[in-house]
Amino acid sequence: MPNYQESQQATDHALIARVARGDETAFAALYDRLSGPLYSFAVKILGNTTDADDALQEACVQIWRRAASYDADKSSVFSWAVLITRSKVIDHLRAKGRKQKLVDDILESSEAVGVSTASATESASDIVGRSDEALKVQAILAQLPAEQRQAIELAFFADLTHHDVAQKLGEPLGTIKARIRRGLLKVRDALHRSPTV
Amino acid sequence: MISHELQEQAALYALGALDAHGAAEFERTLQANRDLQQLVRELRDSVGAMAYAAAPAVPSSELRERVLEKVAAEARRRQLPREHKQALTWLPWAIAACLVAACCALLVNRAQLKQTAVALGRRAAAASAERDQAEKAAAENRQRAEAAQSQIVQLRAERDALTAKISQVEEQNNSARIEAAKLTADRNALQDRLAALERNASVVVATLNSKLREAPEAFATLVWDGEKQQGVLRTNDVPATAGNQDYQLWIADPRYKDPVNGGVFSVGKNGKAEYVFKPKQRITSATAFLVSLERKGGVTKAEGPIVLASK
Numbered sequence: 001m002p003n004y005q006e007s008q009q010a011t012d013h014a015l016i017a018r019v020a021r022g023d024e025t026a027f028a029a030l031y032d033r034l035s036g037p038l039y040s041f042a043v044k045i046l047g048n049t050t051d052a053d054d055a056l057q058e059a060c061v062q063i064w065r066r067a068a069s070y071d072a073d074k075s076s077v078f079s080w081a082v083l084i085t086r087s088k089v090i091d092h093l094r095a096k097g098r099k100q101k102l103v104d105d106i107l108e109s110s111e112a113v114g115v116s117t118a119s120a121t122e123s124a125s126d127i128v129g130r131s132d133e134a135l136k137v138q139a140i141l142a143q144l145p146a147e148q149r150q151a152i153e154l155a156f157f158a159d160l161t162h163h164d165v166a167q168k169l170g171e172p173l174g175t176i177k178a179r180i181r182r183g184l185l186k187v188r189d190a191l192h193r194s195p196t197v
Numbered sequence: 198m199i200s201h202e203l204q205e206q207a208a209l210y211a212l213g214a215l216d217a218h219g220a221a222e223f224e225r226t227l228q229a230n231r232d233l234q235q236l237v238r239e240l241r242d243s244v245g246a247m248a249y250a251a252a253p254a255v256p257s258s259e260l261r262e263r264v265l266e267k268v269a270a271e272a273r274r275r276q277l278p279r280e281h282k283q284a285l286t287w288l289p290w291a292i293a294a295c296l297v298a299a300c301c302a303l304l305v306n307r308a309q310l311k312q313t314a315v316a317l318g319r320r321a322a323a324a325s326a327e328r329d330q331a332e333k334a335a336a337e338n339r340q341r342a343e344a345a346q347s348q349i350v351q352l353r354a355e356r357d358a359l360t361a362k363i364s365q366v367e368e369q370n371n372s373a374r375i376e377a378a379k380l381t382a383d384r385n386a387l388q389d390r391l392a393a394l395e396r397n398a399s400v401v402v403a404t405l406n407s408k409l410r411e412a413p414e415a416f417a418t419l420v421w422d423g424e425k426q427q428g429v430l431r432t433n434d435v436p437a438t439a440g441n442q443d444y445q446l447w448i449a450d451p452r453y454k455d456p457v458n459g460g461v462f463s464v465g466k467n468g469k470a471e472y473v474f475k476p477k478q479r480i481t482s483a484t485a486f487l488v489s490l491e492r493k494g495g496v497t498k499a500e501g502p503i504v505l506a507s508k
Contacts, residue, residue: 022272022275022276024265024268024269024272027265027268028265031261031264031265032261035256035261035264036253036254036255036256037248037249037251038248039254039255039256039260040248040249040251040252040253040254041248041251043251043252043254044250044251044252044254049254052254052256053256053257053260056256056260056264057260057263057264057267060264060267060268061264061267061268061271064268064271065271073234073238074234074237074238074241075238075241075242075245076241076242076245078242078245078246079241079242079244079245079246080245081245082244082245082247082248083213083241083244083245085248086213086248133246133249134249134250134253136249137246137247137249137250138249138250141247141250152212152247155209155212155213155214156212156213156214156244156247159213160214161214161215161216161219162209162214162215163216163332165214173329173332177205177208177209178201178205180205180208180209180212180214181201181204181205181208184208184211184212184240184243184244185204185208185240187243187246187247188239188240188242188243191242191243191246192239
């Protein structure tokens, strides 16, 4: 694994360990490191900043409360925080009854997540301000076959089980499992080859 | 080496795409497989990295303040029990004693719970298999329903075509019935007309001219209705009959050898008489009418002179 990534994760680990001991200063530092991508993720799924504000706030409080249960053997701090945020975001989607619309959007979209976020609606400053990590992940996702990307997006962004994904796409369950496996392994391999992510 | 099946389970687990039962089952497998744990960690990080796919958005500074205030409030609430804990130093020992007792009780039930968990796991796996089978059956049922629907559409089209054809045939039948009724009426009218014509044809009008030298101007007109077998004779300028004489009418019919007796009549001094006659024998075809002068009361076969005769 690249040294850059290791150093980033080491910093995150040190901070989450201090947060687990009740260190509010460490939490503020961790918030400053993670809130940008977590907030971007929430806005993408919820489609508005008001709900994204609420979801991020609830996710951050959850991170504070559950910091002691973080297990470095299971995931990076960032991935752990993403999964917590995703859970809160999905709760908001369900409460607002917008989950089906998100599913429909993913089904109708022929664009990859990475490709769609690089659309012409972004300003130049957005693109310049985007981190190297974001650009790398978008490039990796854009290279996935559309059917693999779609299956992964329905499962991850719309919180569908593999049974639901198979039903939505009208494909056999085995096909959907294979698509998700292949797609996610490709993402993993590409991230491991990447020097900055 | 991790099998494809386990890789699939790991990918679904990392994505959160397994249902509760599937996730619990996979976690049991995960506990005993370090390679699988490593794969799950890598896949989780891959899933986490997907958050970077979103277009960048920056949370407001107000949100940062709100979050930090909320966390500070949580920290304060967490601090209060800690202070209480220092005051009550005996409390941990009491809790520890309770925990030991609870552990003993739990150990007793552990084996039983483990057995129950294994049984539940098996039942859940069986239920999962049944669900897959039910999904397959549902898909087959959907296909059958679609085929049946298609057949229904085709049958409806055929029924509509037959209904249209039946309507057409019924319409043709009605037209034929109307035409037949019209033709029957025409036929009846023609038959009536024919009967009338035939009836008229049976009526004969004849003029009987004088055969008398002394009364050449005498004549008679006769109308004979063959259908009714009756006729009327009217005389003009015919000499009056003497007291011992009668005029007698004869009708010639080829069916009979001799003219048929039409009866006797007398004429007054003015030479006029109207005599309605009805012969006793049936006249099939009246070819001539004759009047002879006979003795009073008439004869069975003409004997006297012919005084009037038709052409």
